[in-house]
Amino acid sequence: MLVTDKKPIEELLGALEGATKVFIVGCQGCPEGWETGGPQEVADLAAKLTKKGKEVVGTAMIDFLCNKALVGMRLTRHLDALKAADAVLVSSCGIGVQATAAMVDKPTHPALNTISSAGFQGLWPSSERCQQCGDCVLSYTAGICPVTTCAKSLLNGSCGGSHQKTCEVEANRPCGWYLIYERLKEQGRLDNLKKLPIFRDFKKMDVPLKQRSTIRWALEVQEE
Amino acid sequence: MSRLQEALEAGKFVVTGEIGPPKGIDTHEMTEEMEHLRGKVIAVNVTDIQSAVMRLGSLIVCEHLVREGIEPVFQLTCRDRNRLALQTELISAAWVGIENVLALTGDHQVLGDHKGAKGVFDLDSVSLLHTITSLMNGKDLAGNALQGAPKFFPGAVVAPGLEPVEPQLIKMERKIAAGARFFQTQAVYDPRQMEVFMKEAEKFKVPVLAGIVLLKNVGMAKFMNANVAGVFVPDNIMKEMADCPKKKLKAKSAEIGGRLVREMKHMCQGIHLMPLGWTDIVPDVLGHAGLA
Numbered sequence: 001m002l003v004t005d006k007k008p009i010e011e012l013l014g015a016l017e018g019a020t021k022v023f024i025v026g027c028q029g030c031p032e033g034w035e036t037g038g039p040q041e042v043a044d045l046a047a048k049l050t051k052k053g054k055e056v057v058g059t060a061m062i063d064f065l066c067n068k069a070l071v072g073m074r075l076t077r078h079l080d081a082l083k084a085a086d087a088v089l090v091s092s093c094g095i096g097v098q099a100t101a102a103m104v105d106k107p108t109h110p111a112l113n114t115i116s117s118a119g120f121q122g123l124w125p126s127s128e129r130c131q132q133c134g135d136c137v138l139s140y141t142a143g144i145c146p147v148t149t150c151a152k153s154l155l156n157g158s159c160g161g162s163h164q165k166t167c168e169v170e171a172n173r174p175c176g177w178y179l180i181y182e183r184l185k186e187q188g189r190l191d192n193l194k195k196l197p198i199f200r201d202f203k204k205m206d207v208p209l210k211q212r213s214t215i216r217w218a219l220e221v222q223e224e
Numbered sequence: 225m226s227r228l229q230e231a232l233e234a235g236k237f238v239v240t241g242e243i244g245p246p247k248g249i250d251t252h253e254m255t256e257e258m259e260h261l262r263g264k265v266i267a268v269n270v271t272d273i274q275s276a277v278m279r280l281g282s283l284i285v286c287e288h289l290v291r292e293g294i295e296p297v298f299q300l301t302c303r304d305r306n307r308l309a310l311q312t313e314l315i316s317a318a319w320v321g322i323e324n325v326l327a328l329t330g331d332h333q334v335l336g337d338h339k340g341a342k343g344v345f346d347l348d349s350v351s352l353l354h355t356i357t358s359l360m361n362g363k364d365l366a367g368n369a370l371q372g373a374p375k376f377f378p379g380a381v382v383a384p385g386l387e388p389v390e391p392q393l394i395k396m397e398r399k400i401a402a403g404a405r406f407f408q409t410q411a412v413y414d415p416r417q418m419e420v421f422m423k424e425a426e427k428f429k430v431p432v433l434a435g436i437v438l439l440k441n442v443g444m445a446k447f448m449n450a451n452v453a454g455v456f457v458p459d460n461i462m463k464e465m466a467d468c469p470k471k472k473l474k475a476k477s478a479e480i481g482g483r484l485v486r487e488m489k490h491m492c493q494g495i496h497l498m499p500l501g502w503t504d505i506v507p508d509v510l511g512h513a514g515l516a
Contacts, residue, residue, distance in 0.1 A: 159329045
C-alpha cells in the first residue's frame with residue numbers, strides 16, 4: 001500500500017486560487033485503506049472547501065486511480081460536473097493525480113503528498129510514475145511530474161539540454177519540462193513556473209513517525 | 225569587488241575567456257592556454273568536470289589562477305555534489321579570493337565518460353544561485369550563521385538557440401530572482417538568433433555575454449549541429465570552414481570568431497570566448513573584432 005499524507009488546507013487553497021468550482025476525485029485503493037482519500041475523507045474535504053467558499057460541483061470515487069483507462073471511463077459519468085469545474089482536486093497518490101490530469105482538460109491538483117514506500121508504484125499504472133518525494137508539486141506542473149519525467153529530476157524548469165521537445169539524454173526521450181510547459185501553456189497557467197518550490201527536502205521521503213506509529217503501519221509493513 | 229563585476233557595473237564591454245583543466249596532472253598545455261589569455265581577457269572561466277568527463281578540478285585551478293594574478297570565473301555544477309559539498313566548495317572558493325561564480329546544473333552523466341555514475345542534482349542552477357545569495361547574506365542553507373560571510377559575483381548561463389525559447393526566458397527570470405548578476409550564453413553562430421533573443425532578454429537589465437566557441441574544422445561544426453542542444457552553425461560558416469585549406473584553419477577560425485564578435489557586440493554587454501584549446505588565436509579574434 002502506498003503511504004499518503006493530507007496536504008494542509010492552506011496549501012490546497014493556495015493551489016486552488018482563482019478557481020471557484022471544484023470537482024473532487026477520490027481513490028478507493030491505497031488512500032482509502034490509509035484513511036487519506038476514501039469516501040469519508042472526500043466528504044470531509046468537500047465540507048472544508050465549501051466552508052472556505054468553494055463550490056464543490058461533484059465528487060467521484062474510483063477504485064484504482066492509478067489506472068488511466070479506468071479513470072477516463074469512470075469520469076465520463078461526471079462529464080457535466082467536470083465541464084462546470086474550474087479545477088479538479090485528486091485525493092490519491094501522485095500516479096492517480098497524473099492519470100486524472102491526463103484524462104481531464106482542467107487544472108488538476110493533488111490533495112495528498114505521497115511518501116516513500118521503497119519504490120512501489122501503485123497497482124496498475126501505465127506511463128505515470130511517482131517517486132514518493134513526499135512533497136507533491138503536481139499542482140504547479142499541470143499534473144505532469146518533473147521528478148520522474150525529467151532525467152535530472154529538476155524542480156526549477158528545463159535545463160540547457162532541452163531542445164525541440166527532447167531531453168539531452170536520449171534522442172527519443174521527451175523533455176519532461178517541455179511537456180509541463182506545453183500543458184501549462186494550453187491551460188493559460190504559465191505563471192505557475194514562477195511559483196515552483198526552489199528546493200527539494202529529501203527528508204520528506206521518509207514516512208514520519210506519526211504514520212509509523214499506527215496499527216495500520218504495523219499491519220502493512222512490519223514482518224510478523 | 226572582482227574586475228569583471230566592476231567593469232560590467234560600470235557599463236564597460238567585456239571579453240572573457242575559458243580554459244578546460246586536463247584529465248591528469250600534466251598541466252603544461254593548460255598553463256600555455258592561461259598565458260595566451262593573460263591580459264587579453266578580463267577573466268578566465270574554468271570549466272567544472274565539463275561534459276561530465278572526469279578531469280582536474282575547477283576550484284583548485286581557479287585558486288591557481290588567483291595566485292598567478294589572473295581573475296577566474298569559477299564554474300560550479302550540481303551534478304556531482306550535494307548541497308553540503310557545494311556550500312563547502314563555495315566558501316572555500318571565497319577564502320582563496322575567488323569571487324566570480326558561474327552556477328550551472330551540469331550535463332547529465334550519461335553524456336560523459338562515466339555513464340554509470342550517480343547523478344546528484346540535489347540542487348540545480350536556480351537553487352545553487354539561491355544558495356550563493358544565502359551564503360553572501362551570512363547564512364547557510366539550513367539557516368545557520370556563518371563565521372564570516374563570503375563575497376561573490378554570481379553568474380548563470382542561458383541558451384538563445386534552444387527551441388522553444390520561452391521556457392529559457394522564464395528560467396532566466398528565476399535565475400535573476402535567485403541572484404544571477406550576469407549571464408554567459410551557449411555558443412551563438414547566427415547573429416540574428418542573438419538579436420531575436422536579446423529583444424526578449426533586454427527587459428531584465430542584466431548584462432549578457434554572448435558565447436562563441438572557436439570552430440576548429442567543419443567536422444566540429446557538424447558535430448555541434450547534430451549533438452549540442454541549441455547550437456546552430458549556419459551554412460555560410462560551414463562552407464567557409466569546408467573550403468578552407470587545413471593549414472589556414474586557425475586563421476579562418478579567428479576571422480569567423482572576430483566577425484561574429486563584431487556583428488554581435490552592439491547587441492550585448494560582452495563576449496565569452498570558448499577557444500577549446502585554441503587560446504593562441506584569441507588575440508587575432510580580438511584583432512578582427514576591432515577590440516585589440
